[in-house]
Amino acid sequence: MEQIKKVQIGDPSCDDRFIWPLEKRCKYTVKSGYHWIRSMEAPIRHRRSSLLVSINKQVWKSIWKLEVHPKIIIFMWQILHRALATRLDLFKRHVAVSPICNEEEESVEHLFSLCPWVQHIWFGGQLNYKVIHKINYGHAAFMEANKMSNRVAVGSRTSPGNQANLIRDSQSISVWSPPEISWYKVNVDASWMSITKKGYVATVINNSNGKFIATKKQSILAEGVQEAEAKAILEGCKLANHLELGKVIIESDSKEVVSSLCNSIYQGRWEAVPVLWKAMQLKGSFQQCRWSWVPRSANMVAHRLASAKYSEMSNYTWIERPPSSIVHILNKDGLPCPH
The missing domain is CATH 3.30.420.10 (Ribonuclease H-like superfamily/Ribonuclease H)
Known part of the structure; x- marks a missing residue:
């Protein structure tokens, strides 16, 4: 009975309309639809690989807070989710003919750490990054995200366009004032x-x-x-x-x-x-x-x-x-x- 009392009865003179209850403004958006689908898939996501589970939450937070171009953040997300089209992953999907690159499988860690061509960039650049060869993928992903995100954040600057969007609201203290005459x-x-x-x-x-x-x-x-x-x-x-x-x-x-x-x-x-x-x-x-x-x-x-x-x-x-x-x-x- 209490639940029935809480039901809002619309005005008969007001036309009915369709609404999307999961969005504040009642209109459907791709973002809200995406989150709704993700919530429906929650049981499946809980069975995801131990690779992602082992990654510390602080790593994800440090990535999303980076003041860099969004495509760099998305790229890091793809690395940790193994969502890049490496030769190894393409071979597993029957797209690439061979998973080999320079006599080794082209995995994510090979592509960004172990490939001889990539090592020249790490050792020769200003990042001064040291590659650890004998390390499992989970730890490698963790180190890649942690160290790369910190260096990118230090080396980047917020663009003028982004700075213009940082608006801080401030309310001046005021008191009640009388209206106009009449x-x-x-x-x-x-x-x-x-x-x-x-x-x-x-x-x-x-x-x-x-x-x-x-x-x-x-x-x-x-x-x-x-x-x-x-x-x-x-x-x-x-x-x-x-x-x-x-x-x-x-x-x-x-x-x-x-x-x-x-x-x-x-x-x-x-x-x-x-x-x-x-x-x-x-x-x-x-x-x-x-x-x-x-x-x-x-x-x-x-x-x-x-x-x-x-x-x-x-x-x-x-x-x-x-x-x-x-x-x-x-x-x-x-x-x-x-x-």
Whole structure:
């Protein structure tokens, strides 16, 4: 019965659509399909050769973190997986006529370590690498990955194009600010617990003078954080519509949900789409309505009210006089509150 209650019922006026539940934006991608197939093949992969199992995880991490061209990293991956078209492997697949190179089988270790032509490169180059002849393949692969990756990393530089992509987000500290004259700010937030799938949403409304208008806390069921944040916005719209407010700014500290409302509601989590669709429908009931993202520091009243700490306040609405538990937060934001 509890599971049935959690099922989200779509709006009949909203068209059904196909979704890919394994991708955040609901659309199928080759990457997500690849990972899904790999997960289905997990039992087979667990029976892989002892060669790959014996390779330390730190080796793989050091390879993937190299600041080199991606094709070099993929090439190292192919070496350790024995996925190169050496004469020995081609001979085993009945492609090459002979597996021999200079009187020896052309295996991976021969191709990169033991071949006389290759040894001139190791000894004559700046790498100053010493080849150990009598060593088994597992240890050779380990040493190749460890030493080669370190030297390539030291000798390479990050290209200007890659440096341009290293963007660091920084949020400046800010506080709540009143809206324009004749506008109302509707601050919303949500809290959600993954274990119980339950949470709370809160709405706090103030006018252009910073005067408290109304607040409401509501208990909810949701499948994820984005759905909970979407329900917070929907409840904010409902309360503002119930109070017959004309111009409203709906503020939330959820970038994903606000971005979906400003661009396309289908770009976020699929569970939140029916909720956001209802919010978009309510938008038409106002004279003007804007969606706005703010950092949590500018949304503290709604954030504090939505927490599970004040669970006894859920399913209540306060008009003109706020509950005593959030008066000190309103005062901290510089908002006038009745005493």
